Amino acid sequence: MDDKIAALEQRLKDWSATLQPLCQASSLGAEDMVLTDVICRLALPIPVFTLDTGRLHEATYRLLDRIYDHYGCRITVVWPNPDAVQRLVHEQGMNGFYDSVERRRRCCQVRKVEGLERALSGQRAWMTGLRREQSPERGEVALEATDARTGTLKLSPLADWSRDDVWAYLDRFSVPYNPLHEQGYVSIGCEPCTRALQPGEEERAGRWWWETSGQKECGLHGADHAVGNEEEKVES
Numbered sequence: 119m120d121d122k123i124a125a126l127e128q129r130l131k132d133w134s135a136t137l138q139p140l141c142q143a144s145s146l147g148a149e150d151m152v153l154t155d156v157i158c159r160l161a162l163p164i165p166v167f168t169l170d171t172g173r174l175h176e177a178t179y180r181l182l183d184r185i186y187d188h189y190g191c192r193i194t195v196v197w198p199n200p201d202a203v204q205r206l207v208h209e210q211g212m213n214g215f216y217d218s219v220e221r222r223r224r225c226c227q228v229r230k231v232e233g234l235e236r237a238l239s240g241q242r243a244w245m246t247g248l249r250r251e252q253s254p255e256r257g258e259v260a261l262e263a264t265d266a267r268t269g270t271l272k273l274s275p276l277a278d279w280s281r282d283d284v285w286a287y288l289d290r291f292s293v294p295y296n297p298l299h300e301q302g303y304v305s306i307g308c309e310p311c312t313r314a315l316q317p318g319e320e321e322r323a324g325r326w327w328w329e330t331s332g333q334k335e336c337g338l339h340g341a342d343h344a345v346g347n348e349e350e351k352v353e354s
């Protein structure tokens with residue numbers, strides 16, 4: 119574990135020195151808390167932002183304040199365009215995302231993807247907490263990949279980390295994390311679209327559980343995080 123942490127710290131230091139402007143897009147999940155902790159401990163010039171869809175768990179909102187109390191720095195919160203949210207709700211209701219994959223993707227597009235693209239405007243690179251073990255769709259995640267959609271470099275320094283590695287790190291450095299993780303939530307997104315895992319389920323099974331597997335992405339992360347991608351592939 120010491121070697122893995124040292125390699126992670128070196129990776130972030132190198133990227134911070136050579137790939138500016140660089141930021142972290144944080145979901146506030148366990149993996150992203152590892153990255154934010156490295157950034158804060160080493161005082162790296164890597165701003166962190168998160169997307170508030172307006173539908174997050176209360177525990178997630180509280181975590182934002184705990185992060186401030188712990189590190190003394192604010193994570194920038196990016197909100198969706200209010201006019202677009204109003205149109206979305208007018209067209210498909212507050213919870214239309216349960217009706218079809220198309221409606222769910224539309225909601226994710228309005229509440230998440232547009233804000234991500236806005237936040238990444240002008241950035242050279244962005245960092246995510248993706249790991250290959252999280253799902254079959256993420257099995258090819260590369261440390262560095264070109265994000266064709268935004269024209270940025272997408273960095274996933276935890277690509278080769280296991281879930282145990284993540285939790286060993288959080289424990290070692292007493293990093294604040296979302297208490298929902300202790301209630302069986304592994305991947306935490308919007309409140310109406312996330313549930314705790316059942317025994318034996320894969321890590322992303324708690325997201326959009328009413329849809330078939332192979333579609334468990336919201337548009338923030340597609341096939342373009344894989345090695346050698348050259349064109350955008352629109353994800354589910």
Ligand code: SF4
Nearest residue numbers: 215225226229308311
């Ligand atoms: S996860 Fe659910 S509530 Fe959140 S943006 Fe996507 S469809 Fe909408």
